[in-house]
Amino acid sequence: MNDSTRPASPREPCEFSVNGEPVAIACAAHVTLLEALREELGLTGTKHGCELGECGACTVLLDGASVLSCLVLAQTCAGRQVETVEGLADGPGLHPLQAAFADLGGSQCGYCTPGMLMSAKQLLAAEPAPDRARIREAIGGNLCRCTGYQQIVDAIAHAAAVMRGEPA
Amino acid sequence: MTARERYSVIGKARRRVDGRAKVLGQTRFADDLTLPRMVHAKLLRSPHPHAEIVRVDTSRAAAWPGVLLVLTGADFPIGYGILPVTPDEYPLARERVRYVGDPVAAVVARDERTAEAALAAIEVEYRPLRTIADAADALAHPEPRLHAYSEQGNIHRLQALEFGDVEEALAGADRVFEDLYFYQGSTHLPIEQHAALAALEPDGRLALWSSTQVPHYLHRMMARVLGRPAARVRIVACPNGGGFGGKTDLCNHEFVVARAAERLGRPVKICLTREEVFYMHRGRHPVTMRLRTGVTQDGRITGMHLQTLLDGGAYASYGVASVFYTGALQAMTYEIPRYKWEGCRTFTNKPPCGPKRGHGTPQPRFAQEVQLDRIAEALEKDPAELRLGIVAKPGSLSTNWFRIGSIGLAECIDEVVTRSGWRGKHRRLPQGRGVGIACGSYMSGVSHPIYRNAMPLSGVQILLDRSGQVTVFSGATEVGQGSDDVLAALVAEVLGIGTDDVRCVTGDTALTPVDLGSYSSRVTLMMGNAAIAAAERVRGQLAEAAAAKLETTTEAIVFAEGRVFRTDDPARALAFHEAVIAAEERFGTLGAVGSYTPPPHTALYKGGGIGPSPAYSYTACVVEVAVDEATGWVSVEKVWIAHDIGRTLNRTLAEGQVIGSVYMALGEALMEEQAFRRLPPKLSDALVHRAPSMLDYKSPTALDMPEVDVVLVEDPDPNGPFGAKEVGQGPLLPVMPALANAVYDAIGVRIDEVPVTPGKILRALERKARGEPARVGPEHFPDVPYPEPLFVPPPWEGGDGREIRREVKLR
Amino acid sequence: MMRLPDFELRRPRTLAEAATILAGEGPAARPLAGGTDLLPNMKRRQQTPRVLVALGEIPGLRTFTNGAALAIGAGTTLAALAADTRMAQYGALAQAAARVASPQLRNQATLGGNLCLDTRCSYYDQSEPWRRAIGCCLKKDGDTCWVATASRRCVAVSSSDCAPALVALGARVRLVSREGTREVALEDFYRDDGMDHLVKRPDEILSAVDVPDAQGWRSTYWKLRRRGAIDFPVLGVAAAVKRDTAGTIEAARVALGAAGSRPFLVPQASEALIGRTLDDATIAATARRVAARAKPVDNTDFETRWRKDVATQLVSYALRELRGEDLGAIRRRF
Structure with a gap:
């Protein structure tokens, strides 16, 4: 059926939490979480590379689990907790993952970085001491064309050590 | 340019100047921008x-x-x-x-x-x-013609150059090797x-x-x-x-x-x-190649003849340059006394091909490096030793008259041979495991703009104010490679301050001096030299003012760690901003510009403008694979790569460029294909991209990528900023042939095509089992109406780098 | 950006409510679980349902019980399934779930969704403009199957990982509609028709999967794909055997996925295995017989001939693993 023959879906109010703060938007059913973050809330830190669930650039945490925001309907997020790259740092300093990515070459063009960081955050929340093979599995859904992943793996391993309180 | 032995900023592993913005998600990419209405x-x-x-x-x-x-x-x-x-x-x-x-x-x-x-x-x-589906189709069907301006029919461009009499060189060889290769197209796929x-x-x-x-x-x-x-x-x-040329x-x-x-x-x-x-698109051209090489029994090349046929897609894009690059950089790596290349680019009904990382050179590099592996085996020589014996000489001219500056290739080969344990592995690993070696070379920027003019290729402007703030303006474009960081690092090094003290304003034609752009690996060398020139001018003013304040001569003034001091009495010093104030009092508002124009090149023949560069990088690579003979599956166990970067400016970034090149190369070597489906012509004219998605176009994931061992070899080039050469493209070149050579070492079959897929490996193994040539690759090279080549004597046969009539004998 | 077409979103709180909506709206309504299959398809305009019935807020769909048998709510995410310790007995399912797509997609995608995955084809899983450029195909808006132009039948391929695993494990699915619940053996849940591959009616919701007690069974799943993550299978082999203490096989079930428009059980495998041990000769003979049933066509990744050629090998890997060989190194490669 052609889009033009169908009435536009109405905008409905939708409230959820982004990076710990409540937000209220009004959006139509077809609006994805990705579109809501970038276009309704101006949180353009979350990127997109395909919008079909194939690249991982739009990864955010939804109730603590990494998801592809291009395949989540915004209205189904009502009442739930969303975390994006903008919420990673607490204050002016960097989160250990961010610092490690910046220092160890985990970010070249920086476009896959926000999604990569969110995948890494979920990993370290569940497993504080993953080995390199586990880290590679955890970022297996995040494509990067610049780094060859090696310095990303280095950065996540380093951040994990920092977060465990081990001397770097 | 200042030659100093010790540096305070460059050479170290350091957070890039734009690193914080990137990890915070604050870098504003084009689609992140919004404006009212x-x-x-x-x-x-x-x-x-x-x-x-x-x-x-x-x-x-x-x-x-x-x-x-x-x-x-x-x-x-x-x-x-x-x-x-x-x-x-x-x-x-x-x-x-x-x-x-x-x-x-x-x-x-x-x-x-x-x-x-x-x-x-x-x-x-x-x-x-009528649909023109591929290069062979374009040669067979001059009509309907895609473009009226084409050289003939659906042939966009024909090119032929001969440096010395190649047939004579081949006739004088002990052995002549002739092989056909095909390199599939691929795309950049920036995220x-x-x-x-x-x-x-x-x-x-x-x-x-x-x-x-x-x-x-x-x-x-x-x-x-x-x-x-x-x-x-x-x-x-x-x-x-991400750009990668796309x-x-x-x-x-x-x-x-x-x-x-x-x-x-x-x-x-x-x-x-x-x-x-x-x-x-504008990505990698699919190229079919014929390569004939003459060698002596002791493993020296006597002459080389390369023919290339490019599937260009529907428009020219950079195609004239692309066809040149399939030939122009082949003679930079090894000593090749005589060299002839013929190229042909066709028009087809597909998205236009253009420059992808390595622009035109990975395809013939694959052919040459795989053929060298064959030559080494036939001559019963170690492939690494064979290459070491023919490495081009520093400060020499190539067969086609390009000036080679520094060349650390022998050291690169030694590094990867040692670190990989090559000598204990090559032809010694158990069946199913193997190692392969290959080398490459790339330009640090092309010496000409794409439109001919006599102006600089890069300009940098620097502005200082009494707060001590240093702002640098450059037209260079940050594509992820770290050009802002290079800019800040070079200026900081010259002025003795930190990169955090430098603010970069880049890539804005309203604000910044012209830089031609981020392509051909030109930015570090060209923008870098312009930045150093600008920074040295203001440093001269600062030194003069500081010398007056500190009661000494400008020669005795040193800039380091945010201070400006007397070399004979470091305690007598000004803070950097105090030196700026002193200079502003003395000279007025402080600013300077620097620009970069490459040295004139020596390839004076028609077409000699494509390929000359102020400096060439060199790379050697060893790939180790495990091949499952039951399925043809190739696992890359590890990659060792050494790159002659001239001088490392930021170790973290340089290593990242090398590993990233290996990544993109392995994608091309194993799985990436910009391939098309032609529906049955009786039923349909359709010709569609097979896989225009991130799911179906196979970019390797973190689980498909081996660990890479990187060595940066520093052989400073006199033309590079502090000796630096490129690192963004060259490291890609040797990886595909090293992988194909490793597959041969593992299971004894030649895959003369990229990508090396498990299906091709099984087919080659079947042929081997049947006693046929254990190879998969093109079976014939199409008839291409190459023109009579332009004849140029190589530098050692006289002449001045211009074409001559063939019958004229020099010397 | 690829964006979704207009639709009406309904968010029922109970299964009964969801069933009522589906019954009322007819085929223009589709249940929405994880959305990882349906939403990309909608963005490509392969499907444009007028109403989506989101199942995510129905609590009962995520229950997971194991008495004598295992009952898995269809809304259980693949990540939860792969991580659940109760899955140890059901190796094939745990392995299949862990190998679907990527970590993010496994956090979103549900077991029910994976079992109902639309059949896939490289002439079909494309944007609307791309499909128009080939004049569309049999499965959507066209009248030619470009994979086999003489074919009257759509040969789009079943690409679920969990389906062959659960077929091998002898699972049954529960289908709920306003008229009640029916149970169907999973192997009968699929039709060999790429256009209409499920026996599920549009008004039915796959609510749960019942897996029989696996006491004494050992099972495994091997997936052939290009990359270590993200990709759909181009061949899936699920094998389950029950052996006596001497190692003699008492019962065996081998199923193939991504080898046709439906996942299917290979009865010849059971014949070749029962009464024998997993010795090299038995494995080789079984693998050949199973592989003969795999008839790949050119509608997915890899060369068709290669997919056919390696089927024997993949089956033998699965059987070798079942006899206790450590094939970790080979597994890591695939």
């Missing part, structure tokens, strides 16, 4: 690979609720092309479409969904033409899809923010296409979310949103879908 554009693309446009009716779309503007080819009477010799593209097709995805019309609407919906209301009547935002600025100038690697070229061509004075056009290159061409959508913003007086944005990025 912004509206959105979508393009209607051709469903036919080849057709005449009979009629376009936009009336229904124009009346669509929410639609503000519909544009067609009629709105763009002036065409363009990245190379001035081939202006064969229009923002929107006029009269003819040449590939599935060729833009035909555009809709601008209040939102993207509305624009997309209204595309369906545009009526286009086409008259289909960021191309986006552009155009707006009229408050003063009425047109501004375009775009994910482009070439703001300067876009600036020139935008002015021409829009019919505006260039001074009334501003191009801002946003940080690119954003070095002028894009249809950039002109479309600019025209729309002009017409509407409102900001207009477009972001391509992933599928559209595959149609924009």
Whole structure:
């Protein structure tokens, strides 16, 4: 059926939490979480590379689990907790993952970085001491064309050590 | 340029200057930008690979609720092309479409969904033409001709150059090897899809923010296409979310949103879908090659003859340069006394090919390095030793008259041989495991702009104020490679301050001096030299003022760690900002410019302008694989790579470029293909991209990528900034042939094609089992009407680098 | 950006409510679980349902019980399934779930969704403009199957990982509609028709999967794909055997996925295995017989011939693993 023959879906109010703060938007059913973050809330830190669930650039945490925001309907997020790259740092300093990515070459063009960081955050929340093979599995859904992943793996391993309180 | 042994900023592993913004998600890519009253554009693309446009009716779309503007080819009477010799593209097709995805019309609407919906209301009547599917098809079918300007039929360009009498050299060889190779096309696949935002600025100038690697070229061509004075056009290159050459061409959508913003007086944005990025392409050419090489029994090359056939796609893009690059850089790596190459680029009904990382060189490099492996085996020599015996000499001229500066290739080979344990592995690993070696060389920037002129290739401006703030302006474009960091690091090194003290303003034609763009690995060397020149000028002023304050001579002044002090009495010092104040008092407002023009080149023959570079990087690589003979599956166990970078500026970034090159190379070597489906011609004219998605176009994941051992070899080049050469492209080149050679070492079959797939390996193993040649690759090379080559004696046979008549014997 | 078409979103709180909506709206309504299959398809305009019935807020769909048998709510995410310790007995399912797509998609995608995955084809899983450029195909808006132009039948391929695993494990699915609940053996849940591959009616919701007690069974799943993550299978082999203490096979079930428009059980495998041990000769003979049933066509990744050629090998890997061989190194490669 052609889009033009169908009435536009109405905008409905939708409230959820982004990076710990409540937000209220009004959006139509077809609006994805990705579109809501970038276009309704101006949180353009979350990127997109395909919008079909194939690249991982739009990864955010939804109730603590990494998801592809291009395949989540915004209205189904009502009442739930969303975390994006903008919420990673607490204050002016960097989160250990961010610092490690910046220092160890985990970010070249920086476009896959926000999604990569969110995948890494979920990993370290569940497993504080993953080995390199586990880290590679955890970022297996995040494509990067610049780094060859090696310095990303280095950065996540380093951040994990920092977060465990081990001397770097 | 200052030669110093110890550096305080460069050479270290360091957080890049834009690193914080990137990890915070604060880097503003083109699609992250919004402006008040912004509206959105979508393009209607051709469903036919080849057709005449009979009629376009936009009336229904124009009346669509929410639609503000519909544009067609009629709105763009002036065409363009990245190379001035081939202006064969229009923002929107006029009269003819040449590939599935060729833009035909555009809709601008209040939102993207509305624009997309209204595309369906545009009526286009086409008259289909015969589809030209690939290079062989193009050679066999001169008609219908894609472009009237082509050299003949559907042959875009033919090129032939001969440096010394190659047949004579082959006749004098102990052995002559002749092999055919095919290198499949691939695309850049930056994770960021191309986006552009155009707006009229408050003063009425047109501004375009775009994910482009070439703001300067876009600036020139935008002015021409829009019919505006260039001074009334501003191009801002946003940080690119990956480029790899894919954003070095002028894009249809950039002109479309600019025209729309002009017409509407409102900001207009477009972001391509992933599928559209595959149609924009400009990626690796599929190339079929024949390579004949003569060698002596002791493993020296007597002469080499290379023929290439390129499938160029529907438009020229950088194609004239691409065909040159399949031949021009082949003679930079080893001593090749005589060399002949013939190239042919065809037009086909597919998205245009262009420059992808390594531009034109990975294909013949694959052929040569695989053939060298064959030669080594036939001569019963170790492939690493064979290469060490023929490495080109520093400070020499290549067969085709390009000046080689520093060359650390022998050291690179030694490093990877040692670190990989090559001697214990090659021909010694158990069946199913193997190692392969290969080398490569690449330019640190091409010595000419794409439009001929005598102006500098890069300019840098530096501004100091009494706060001690240092601002550097450069037209260079940050595509992720770290050009902002190079800029800050070089200025900081010269001025003895930290990179945090330098603010970079880059890639904005309204604010920054011209730099030609991020392509051909030119930025570090060219922008870098310009930056050093600018920084040294202001340092001279600072030194003079500080010397007066500190009661000494300018020669006795040192800049380090944010201080300016006497070398004989370091306690007598000024803080950097105090030195700036002293200089501002003395000279007035402080600023300087620096520019870079490469040294004149020696290749004076026609066509000798493509390939000369101020410096060449060198790389050697060993790949170890495990091959499962039951399935043909190749696992890359590890890669060792050594790259002669001249001088490392930021170790973290340099190693990242090398590993990233290995990654992109392994993708091409094993799985990536920009391949097309031709439907049965009796039933359909269709020729469509097989896999225009991130799911079906196979970019390796973190689980497919081995660990890479990187060595940076530093053989400073006199032409590089502090000796630095390129690192972004060269390291890709040896990886594909090293992998193919490793597969041979593991299971004894030759895959003379890229990608090396498990299916091809099983086929080669079957042939081996049947006693046939244990090989998969092209079986024949098509008849190509190469012209009589331009004959140039190589430097050691006399002449002055110009072509001569063949019968004239020098010496 | 690829964006969704218009639709109406309904968010029922109970299964009964969801069933009522589906019954009322007819085939224009589709249940929405994880959305990882349906939403990309909608963005490509392969499917444009007028109403989506989101199942995410129905609590009962995520229950997971194991009495004598295992009952898995269809809304259980693949990540939860792969991580659940109760899955140890059901190796094939745990391995299949862990190998679907990527970590993010496994956090979103549900077991029910994976079992109902639309059949896939490289002429079909494309944008609307791409499909128009080939004149569309049998599965959607066209009249030619471009994979086999003489074919009257759509040959789009079943690409679920969990389906062959659960077929091998002898699972049954529960289908709930306003008229009640029916149970169907999973192997009967699929039709060999790429256009209409499920026996599920549009008004039915796959609510749960019942897996029989696996006491004494050992099972495994091997997936052939290009990359270590993200990709759909181009061949899936699920094998389950029950052996006596001497190692003699008492019962065996081998199923193939991504080898046709439906996942299917290979009865010849059971014949070749029962009464024998997993010795090299038995494995080789079984692998040949199973592989003969795999008839790949050119509608997915890789060369068709290669997919056919390696089927024997993949089956033998699965059987070798079942006899206790450590094939970790080979597994890591695939």
